Amino acid sequence: MIQFSNLSKSFGSQELFSNLNFQLNPGNKVGLVGRNGSGKSTLFKIILGEESPDSGEVITPKGYRIGALKQYLHFTEPTLREEAALALGEEMQYDFYRVEKILFGLGFDQEDLDKDPGSFSGGYQIRINLAKLLVTEPNLLLLDEPTNYLDILSLRWLKAFLRSFKGEVILITHDRDFMDSIVTHTMGLVRRSLFVIPGDTHKFYDQLKANDELYEKQKAADDKKRKELEDFIARNKARASTAALAQSKVKQLEKMGEMDDLGFDPTLTFDFNFKETPAKVLLDVKGLSFGYTPEHLLFKDVSFTLEKGQCLAIIGKNGSGKSTLLNNIAGELTPLGGEVAFHPSTSFGHFGQTNISRLNPGNTIMEEIYEANPKLSASVVRGICGGMMFSGDLAEKKVSLLSGGEKSRVMLGQILARPANLLFLDEPTHHLDIDSIEALMVAIENFKGSCIIVTHSEEMLRRVADRLIIFSKNGAEYFDGGYDDFLAKIGWGEEDQVERVKTAPKNNYKANKKEINALTRERSKATAPLRKAVEKLEKAIMESESAIKTLHAELVAASNSGDNSRVMELHQTVAKEEKAVEADFERLAEAQEKLDELMESYEKRFAELEG
Structure with missing residues (x-):
């Protein structure tokens, strides 16, 4: 259990929140929502002791452990086992068995333990950070945008894990569906105060809207009553016969107090600017293929047609080629094969992952919108800026001073400036908060043209x-x-490993802990030479394969240029390298087989100790 008591925090003249009070009960999983800049991440830092409140305190019970999942992926140890063991305290520095139990619970296999942690996919690297966190046996997980840069399969796995986690969770994420599938309560930083209800974000915002409507009605009645009292006082205070009555009304007015106006945060509101077209089919893609070398294609023979009003989504793991496919269709890359045919009336807007870097840091927001369509009037440009939450003087702000989320909104504004009937949107929700993402989805739903989305x-x-x-x-x-x-x-088939998720196991082997630790150290010492041999061979093979890939590229270039002597030389070098790789693979198989046999013998001994 954790408590906030009268927490307040400001930065200069900007007050983030004041007098926050909250109690987190056992088993609660709480989604923390609020507009970008409302203070969510600052509140996390205060809980972790990384930031001090201006007043108030965070109260935690004795022995209550708080852990935060790190977003960045940086590993220093040569093996998964050693990397995860970094989280062990001094008194448990050899307690590898405990680490392995948690890794197995997170879906890693025995053979994974001696692999380079950097060799795993992005989703599994997040699990490594999670394993290091769980080794400390936290009671509370603080998760600040854990979904950033995770693909669908990793998101599905993390969602299932958090649902099964036995402790408490406080979660910040712009992914509303992810949050709603996990939380028992939703807590929002709204107008510098904290508002908490049981249930998901939909219940939270419905209740918040109902509360605001009731407040406005009460304020309207209060303002009406105040005006009546003020008018009565003004009419009667000068008359001797009614002066006493007027004075009593003054006292009544003073006792009323005054209800403040609700300060509403600006909200992203817009519709994409649809360009009329007579076309039924806006886009026809036939046999599209692409790879950075002809031998290693990211996709092959992709074909489809896109009619007006249709929306196509490109999905899959990180690094699989989704953005590359979109960039081929949009003409940013040249395909190796196939063709992309647009109807003559097709006009598209492109929101790309790399497009943010194309914004001119020296320009103002208005100037960037003008560059998208110089024919627009100043009033129209200001209207677009206002829809993107840059009203008034904010529209004159330099791009260099904007956050990632603000730059994303500028890019959306540029698309709005161009009439379009086809939208290319590559991860358009990155950097946007929940309210802005909802506005974006509504705009896509209402768009009369076609969309391709990653x-x-x-x-x-x-x-x-x-x-x-x-x-x-x-x-x-x-x-x-x-x-x-x-x-x-x-479905995702074997690629979707949600079913492998288990809650990190509790350590109920204290009776044999001494023997287990001794056996762990013995195994580590016995297997170390073989593990080093395997790692050395794997590294040599990877280096050779990289060299062969480079040689193949040189071979293609030499062949295209007609340099026959260079072609012969490269053929001989490639053959030599490939022969060396084959020999290394044979030695690797032999070393791995010996290591597997040795590991299996120790596994039997561990099983006997565990009982």
């Missing part, structure tokens, strides 16, 4: 996508249906 948001997929391109182990495949249809008919 997103990991399952809520966005369900709401706007009516057809898909799925990147899986079989390549990129077109699916004529929505996301729920895909899950029902095909």
